[in-house]
Amino acid sequence: MAANAENIKVLICQGTGGLASGAQAVAEAFEEEFAKKGVEAKVGKRCEVIGTGCRGLCANDVLVDIVMPGHEGVTYDFVTPEMVPQIVEEHVIGNQPVEKKKAGPYYEKFLEKQHRVVFSRCGTVNAESMDDFIAHRGFEGIKKAVKMAPAEVIDEVKRSGLRGRGGGGFPTGVKWSFCAASPGNEKYLICNADEGDPGAFMDRSILEGDPYGLIEGMMIGAYAIGCTFGYVYCRAEYPLAIKRLQKAIDTCYEKGILGKNCMGLGFDFDMRIKAGAGAFVCGEETALMASIEGQRGMSRPRPPFPAVRGLWGKPTNINNVETFANVSYIFYNGADWYSSIGTEGTKGTKIFALTGKVKHTGLVEVPAGTTMREVIFDVCGGILKNRKFKAVQAGGPSGGCLPPVALDAQVDYDSLIKAGAMMGSGGLVVMDETTCMVDIARFFLNFTRVESCGKCIPCRIGLKIMLEILERITSGEGQEGDIEMLEDMAVDIKKSSLCGLGQTAPNPVLSTIRYFRDEYEAHIKDKYCPSHSCKPLLKFEVIKEACKMCGMCYKVCPVDAIIWEKKQLAVIDKEKCTKCTSCYDACPFMAIE
Amino acid sequence: MSNAAETVQEEEIDLAAANEVIDKYMDMHGALMPVLQDVQEAYGYIPEPCVHLIAERLNVYTSQIYGVLTFYAQFHLEPRGRYIVRVCMGTACHVKGAGRIADTLKERLGIGHAETTEDLKFTAEYVACIGACGMAPVIMVNDGTYGSMTVQKMDEVIAKYKAMD
Numbered sequence: 001m002a003a004n005a006e007n008i009k010v011l012i013c014q015g016t017g018g019l020a021s022g023a024q025a026v027a028e029a030f031e032e033e034f035a036k037k038g039v040e041a042k043v044g045k046r047c048e049v050i051g052t053g054c055r056g057l058c059a060n061d062v063l064v065d066i067v068m069p070g071h072e073g074v075t076y077d078f079v080t081p082e083m084v085p086q087i088v089e090e091h092v093i094g095n096q097p098v099e100k101k102k103a104g105p106y107y108e109k110f111l112e113k114q115h116r117v118v119f120s121r122c123g124t125v126n127a128e129s130m131d132d133f134i135a136h137r138g139f140e141g142i143k144k145a146v147k148m149a150p151a152e153v154i155d156e157v158k159r160s161g162l163r164g165r166g167g168g169g170f171p172t173g174v175k176w177s178f179c180a181a182s183p184g185n186e187k188y189l190i191c192n193a194d195e196g197d198p199g200a201f202m203d204r205s206i207l208e209g210d211p212y213g214l215i216e217g218m219m220i221g222a223y224a225i226g227c228t229f230g231y232v233y234c235r236a237e238y239p240l241a242i243k244r245l246q247k248a249i250d251t252c253y254e255k256g257i258l259g260k261n262c263m264g265l266g267f268d269f270d271m272r273i274k275a276g277a278g279a280f281v282c283g284e285e286t287a288l289m290a291s292i293e294g295q296r297g298m299s300r301p302r303p304p305f306p307a308v309r310g311l312w313g314k315p316t317n318i319n320n321v322e323t324f325a326n327v328s329y330i331f332y333n334g335a336d337w338y339s340s341i342g343t344e345g346t347k348g349t350k351i352f353a354l355t356g357k358v359k360h361t362g363l364v365e366v367p368a369g370t371t372m373r374e375v376i377f378d379v380c381g382g383i384l385k386n387r388k389f390k391a392v393q394a395g396g397p398s399g400g401c402l403p404p405v406a407l408d409a410q411v412d413y414d415s416l417i418k419a420g421a422m423m424g425s426g427g428l429v430v431m432d433e434t435t436c437m438v439d440i441a442r443f444f445l446n447f448t449r450v451e452s453c454g455k456c457i458p459c460r461i462g463l464k465i466m467l468e469i470l471e472r473i474t475s476g477e478g479q480e481g482d483i484e485m486l487e488d489m490a491v492d493i494k495k496s497s498l499c500g501l502g503q504t505a506p507n508p509v510l511s512t513i514r515y516f517r518d519e520y521e522a523h524i525k526d527k528y529c530p531s532h533s534c535k536p537l538l539k540f541e542v543i544k545e546a547c548k549m550c551g552m553c554y555k556v557c558p559v560d561a562i563i564w565e566k567k568q569l570a571v572i573d574k575e576k577c578t579k580c581t582s583c584y585d586a587c588p589f590m591a592i593e
Numbered sequence: 594m595s596n597a598a599e600t601v602q603e604e605e606i607d608l609a610a611a612n613e614v615i616d617k618y619m620d621m622h623g624a625l626m627p628v629l630q631d632v633q634e635a636y637g638y639i640p641e642p643c644v645h646l647i648a649e650r651l652n653v654y655t656s657q658i659y660g661v662l663t664f665y666a667q668f669h670l671e672p673r674g675r676y677i678v679r680v681c682m683g684t685a686c687h688v689k690g691a692g693r694i695a696d697t698l699k700e701r702l703g704i705g706h707a708e709t710t711e712d713l714k715f716t717a718e719y720v721a722c723i724g725a726c727g728m729a730p731v732i733m734v735n736d737g738t739y740g741s742m743t744v745q746k747m748d749e750v751i752a753k754y755k756a757m758d
Contacts, residue, residue, distance in 0.1 A: 017727050020738035058727025198683030198722035236630070236667055237723055239736075275630060278666030280721065294625035295657075296664040312622065355685030355726035362727050393684065429684045443687050447721060453664075558744045578700075580693055582744055 007046040008092060011065040011073070013123060015054030015208045016201075016240055017362075021061035022080065027051065029081035033088045042093055045069065053209015055123035057110055058362040060103065065123075066091050077103040106381055110360055113379050115341065115367045117349045118325045122209030127244060130251050133212040139263070141331030145220045146265045153224035154180060157327065160335035161347030166192060166283075166320030167395065167424040168500075169346070169413040172327075175317065178307035180225045182315035189227035190311065190318040191218055192288060193234040193241070196280035197396030198447065200427035202351040202363055203321040207234070207241035210325065211248035215271065217324030219262060220331060222269045225317050229270050233288055236275045246273055280397075280451035284499050285318045287453060298453045299499035320425075322351060342368035346412035350423070356393075356430040357384045366411070373407040376430055385588055387432040390531075391515070395424025397444045398504030400511030401437060420511045422504075434590065436531040437516040438523055441509045442470040448505035459502030462493040466509065475536040478524030483513060532584055532593055539593050540577055542570050546591035553583035553592065610635040611643045615650050624651060625661060629668060638669040666720075674709045674716035676754050679733040683722030686730040694730050695719060697747045715754070 010030050014023050030049045034040065039047055055063050060077035066087065067073040074097045076087065083101055090096050116122075125132040133139075145153050158173030179187060191214065195203040206214060218230050234242050249271055252258040260268050274292050281287045282297040289311045291297040310316025326348055330338045339347045346368035352375060355361050359381035366375060372392060376382065383389050391401045400421035402409065409419045416423050431440070449463040466489050469482050490506030497503045513520060522528050529537040542553075547569050554564035561576035562583065572583070572592070584592055614631040618624040628651065632643050639662060648655045662668040680695045695717075699705050704717040725731045728740025732750070739750055 016725055016738070020725055020728060020731075020740055058725070061727070195724070196721065198687075199685050199726055201722075201724035201726060204724050237720070275627075276665075277626060277630065277668060278720075279664065291626070292623055294623040294661070296660050353726060355729060356688045361685070361729075396684075427684070429688060431688060435688055440688075443684070451721075556743075558748075580696065580744055581690070582693070585690055 006069050007048050008043065008069065009065075009067040009073075010047065010049045010092075011052050011067065011124065012049065013053070013055050013061060013063045014051035014127070015058075015205055016238075017054060017058035018061045018063070019240070023051075023062045025081045026062050026064065026079050026084065029084040030088070033084050037088065037093075039088060039092060047092065050126045051128070052125060053122035053127045054205040054363060056114075056119065056363040056365070057107065057360055059360050060107075063103070063123075066097070068092075068095060071095075075103045075107055076101050077107065106360065109381070110362075110364075110379055113370065113374055114365050115349050116365050117329050117341075118206065118213075118322060118351060119209070119363070119365045120329075121213060122205060125210075127209050127211065128247060130212060130248070130255070133210075137332050138212055139216055139257070141328040142216050142219045142223070142263070142265070144331050145223055146267070150180065150224045150226060153220065156335045157224070157330060160330045160338040161342075162323065162326055162330060162338065163346060163413065164320060165322035165326065165350070165426075167398070167422065167426075169423060172319065172323055175307070175319070176221065176225050178305070179227075179315050179317040182308055184315055185226075186229075186314045187225060187227040188311045188314055188316040189218060189222050189225065189230040190285075190288065190292070190316060191230065191232040191321055191324055192283060192285070192318055193232055193238075193321045194276050194283040194288060195235060195238075195321075195425060196283045196451075197425045197427050199355050199393075199429045200353045200396060200425040202353055202426055204238050204241050205363055206321050206325050207238065207245050211245045212252075213325050213328050214245070214321060215248060215252060215258070217327040218271065219258075219269055220327050221317065221319065221324065223265075223267050227317065228268050230272070231292060231311075232271065232273045233282070233292060234273055234275055236277055242273060242275060249273070279453075280447070281453045281499075281501050284501055286499065288318065289316065296453070298455045299501070301498060322426075343410060343412045345414045350411060350426055352411070352426045352428050354380050354428050354430065356428075357387065357432040357435070358382065358430045359384055368412045369410045371408050371410055372402070372428075375411065375428070376407070380430075383430065383432050385432075387434065387588075389430070390433050390435060391431045391437065391440075393429040393431065393440065393508070394421040394427070395507075396427050397448050398422060398500065398507055399424045399427075400507050401431075401440065401515065402511070403515040420514060422507070434531050434533060434584070436474070436529050436533040437512045437519045438470065438529075439474055439531075439534055441512045442467065442474055444508040445470060445505065448501060452501060452505075456496075456498040456502060458493045458496040459498070459505065462489055462497075463502070463505055465489065466493075466506065470509070473520065473523045474529075474534045476523070476527045476534075478520075478527075480524070482524060483517065483520050487513060532590060533581075535579065535581065538579070538581070538584075540572050540574060540579060541593055542572060543591045543593050544569055546589050548589050548591070550588065552586045552588060556582045556586040558582060606636070606640050606642055608642060608646055611646055612650075615647065619650075625653060625658070629658070629661065633668060638672050641670075672709075672713065674714050676714060676734055676757075677716045677718060679718045679720045679723065681721075681723045681725070681729070681731045681733075682719045683726060683729070685726035686722075689729040691730040693744060694732060694742050694747055697744050698751070701748070701751050 062079045064079045065073040162172045163169040287297040287299045306316040351365045554562045564570040706719040709716040
């Protein structure tokens, strides 16, 4: 059912974040309230409750927008079912927004520097409604594309300057032209939705919030390259995304948009979702294809590249979700419009997932070339508890940690690589002074070691040995020469691994050594963790000079092991203490060592 | 389940559901993974007799099926608990103290990663990113997501499910 401009609209975020915060109960509360009070008769307009995709500010879910006809929408955050009667009474019936419950000025700041292109439909339209999609320019792009020859479509994408959003940054138009030039009638198009990077969730939000937009982008790609069959390889960890995309695909088949002679435009395209089974390496294209074929997800050497010999031995083109989502917008507004956004080398916008120790965690879409500082401090409100910023981890397990001096780096492919990280999928994990960099390196290496497919020795054995060294260092048994050994191994593993996983896995170690070598040395030489976070090196004692007697540690201790009274220094009773480290997190002054 | 010292008893299970799944995907290119996923959906894990059945009907080697089963994190070869507690170990959760959440679970229920309680009530799983990083640290119990976990909240959630059947 399409949204009618004359209706009163209640937009409720129903992405995974929203639902986890109780969006379903809030939606039901609105429905109930409308029915109970006979609101529609009172205001003489239909009231619609619309479930939308993610709006980005997941930290403040449940977000609700009330849009009264002829007025700007008003956003409420942290909405609970208990708040609904008041909002309905005063705002919907009385047309007076409830000032006290409105999202504060930070919400405007959160949106101010963003340029929402790919996310323009997320949070404003009903994610499951095709009519809503069409009312918001849906399928305009594919209609424009089929009026051109396939080669012209590829040229348009080349001119736009779009580069792969999966992290590698390869020019999308060029990639398409390779596959288009391969001989043969049977070609495959694959959308890589195996978003395995811990800390990145933009692909999931696109699938949940704008599934039709992805389908349209894939249709344009299929027409340009000459593919008749498409797969979306999606992580099985994303049940809601799979459900919504499946529903969208089914609707498209019903309406004749997919299948034989799509929309009557004169080309055929079939689509199917393939659910992954939990392996990070399947985000690597050759492993992904092996997985679709029903084998173990093992990488193979390239060449032959997928564009020549891919899935089932046929030419195959693989792009990331965000890449396809961008394609639709290039055709809505033209390549010139698209290339006017961004920097010399990186065009358009990029979505970042901000997590860790920032005030407003969530998804942020900014023009390429915005600086790290603007993203972290202006858009996301800076560091939690006003602690000191220490580092930002960009690009997931293949990326690197950047120190405060790199905050003025622009977020585009080339600047980030220069700084020692990479764009990757766009996860940015912000760390403050309580995060130990050696432990972070250990964490990422542990992840890549577990997820290594085990086919090639540098990755399988090399990462394991590096991890053992890091585990030794973080448990206080580091030795002289460990740092040099790590550097040496990292370089060899990067050079000799078979696929992207092994070639980039040592990056977090190299970048933390480069920028935070002093922390490694403190662990090895002094058996001391400057961030007070490596458990084996903790003493569980209060630093008298730093303690401000606030009692925060006393309040959080689950076993009452802390002795404290007002205006008294806190003391930890080591007999009772279970070493759970709750007090370390709670202390605003890092006064426990 | 199978301990080398014991004589392994072939499990007695009803294969009707597995046959139904195989019928559905029989003619599909690359049917093995969807078949395994749906069989697991039906039984809660992949029982050994099903592996032999799939091998026979899809005409693949048993070794190839076990190769796939042991490669992917989502396949399970043993029965699991009624409540699957997934502790997210993604970067954001790690930075915000997921390790402590996992420790609490281990202390309270005595189960670590991929372990199940004796009474088949709880199974613990440490998973990589479930994509709700905005509310780190996060756990899931079956399909319910719980965000911003602390040791105290963990106790509440465990108590809640302990009280259920």
